[in-house]
Amino acid sequence: NAGVTQTPKFRILKIGQSMTLQCTQDMNHNYMYWYRQDPGMGLKLIYYSVGAGITDKGEVPNGYNVSRSTTEDFPLRLELAAPSQTSVYFCASSSGQLTDTQYFGPGTRLTVL
Amino acid sequence: AQSVTQLDSQVPVFEEAPVELRCNYSSSVSVYLFWYVQYPNQGLQLLLKYLSGSTLVKGINGFEAEFNKSQTSFHLRKPSVHISDTAEYFCAVSDDSGGSNYKLTFGKGTLLTVNP
Numbered sequence: 001n002a003g004v005t006q007t008p009k010f011r012i013l014k015i016g017q018s019m020t021l022q023c024t025q026d027m028n029h030n031y032m033y034w035y036r037q038d039p040g041m042g043l044k045l046i047y048y049s050v051g052a053g054i055t056d057k058g059e060v061p062n063g064y065n066v067s068r069s070t071t072e073d074f075p076l077r078l079e080l081a082a083p084s085q086t087s088v089y090f091c092a093s094s095s096g097q098l099t100d101t102q103y104f105g106p107g108t109r110l111t112v113l
Numbered sequence: 114a115q116s117v118t119q120l121d122s123q124v125p126v127f128e129e130a131p132v133e134l135r136c137n138y139s140s141s142v143s144v145y146l147f148w149y150v151q152y153p154n155q156g157l158q159l160l161l162k163y164l165s166g167s168t169l170v171k172g173i174n175g176f177e178a179e180f181n182k183s184q185t186s187f188h189l190r191k192p193s194v195h196i197s198d199t200a201e202y203f204c205a206v207s208d209d210s211g212g213s214n215y216k217l218t219f220g221k222g223t224l225l226t227v228n229p
Contacts, residue, residue, distance in 0.1 A: 004156070035215075040122060042156075042221040043205060058216070090156055098207045099145050099164045102217060104156035 004105035018100040021076040021108050023027050023091030029103075031096040032074040034058075034066065036087040037107075043090065049074055050096065066110050073100045081112045115140040115206050119220035126184055128196055134189040134223045145189040147205040147217065157203060163187060166173035167220050174198065199227045 007022045025032065035043040045058030049068040063085060065077040074093075078085060086102045088109050092102040120135040138144060145164050149157040161172025168180040178189045187204060204220040 044217040045216060048216065081203060092157075099162070101147075101159045101162070102157075104149075104158065106156045 004093055004103050005089055006089075006108050007023065007104035008108060009106070010109045012112050012113060013078075014113060015081060015083065018079050019081070019110075020076070021078075021089055021091075023074045023105060024072050025074075025091075025103070026072065026092040027093060027103065028071060029093035030071070031038045031094045031104065033051075033067065033077045034093065035096075036060065036065070037085050037090060046076065046089075050069070055107045078110075083112050086112045088111060090108050115144070115218045117204050117206050117218055117220035119204055119223050121223050122221065123224045125226045125228060126194055129193050131192050132190065132194050132198075132225065134202050134204075134225065136187045136189065136220060138184075138185050138204070138206045140206060140208045142208050144208045146178075146180060147207075148172065148176070148187075148189050148214070149203045149204065149205060149219075151201045151222075153200070160189070160202070163198065177212050194225070194227045195202050196227050196229060198225060200225060 002027045033048045034046040037043050044060045047066040049055045055066050088107050089106050091105045094100045094102045116139045118137045126132050147158040147162045150160045151157045152220045161170050163170045163180045173179045176191050201222045201224050205217045207217050
């Protein structure tokens with residue numbers, strides 16, 4: 001079982017560049033999430049999706065965009081990279097119930113210089 | 114709105130010693146509480162969760178947590194830790210407020226370091 005996969009594992013961007021972080025899950029989960037993790041700050045929710053075609057903002061959405069065209073995929077787009085977006089990004093999925101476990105990918109470490 | 118406070122950012126302990134990682138939450142409605150663990154350079158994985166019923170919850174790797182509604186706490190404990198327990202531990206809460214849309218609110222994490 002692959003679970004939640006993320007690519008790339010590492011990336012260095014220059015200020016102003018754009019990129020897409022990929023996330024795929026094979027558990028047929030309706031709910032998917034993007035978090036960023038900064039040292040000592042825990043995880044902050046960027047965007048989430050409750051199903052194909054439906055997305056919504058989380059706590060820190062500025063500078064990011066998402067789309068959800070299939071159940072499996074939930075890419076995160078950075079249009080104009082800024083140093084403040086240097087972070088570790090995690091994708092997660094769940095079946096959506098409040099009581100359900102979220103399953104996390106291994107993360108993407110992004111540095112913007 | 115729900116919030117989570119992890120009272121210690123770092124907890125160093127010696128191998129085979131007991132450990133308690135503290136977590137307090139605030140929410141005006143019924144809550145569901147989770148502990149996740151993040152080993153170095155990995156994603157998070159579920160350690161245990163409290164949904165309802167018995168206030169003492171047992172999880173993987175010998176960890177347990179106790180839900181205390183009056184003190185709004187959900188502290189994580191292990192009677193004897195191993196070097197392999199070195200990791201960051203996150204407490205998280207979701208609630209029935211309706212506006213949370215199945216989102217988790219995470220604490221800032223506690224880094225547990227187990228020394229030989």
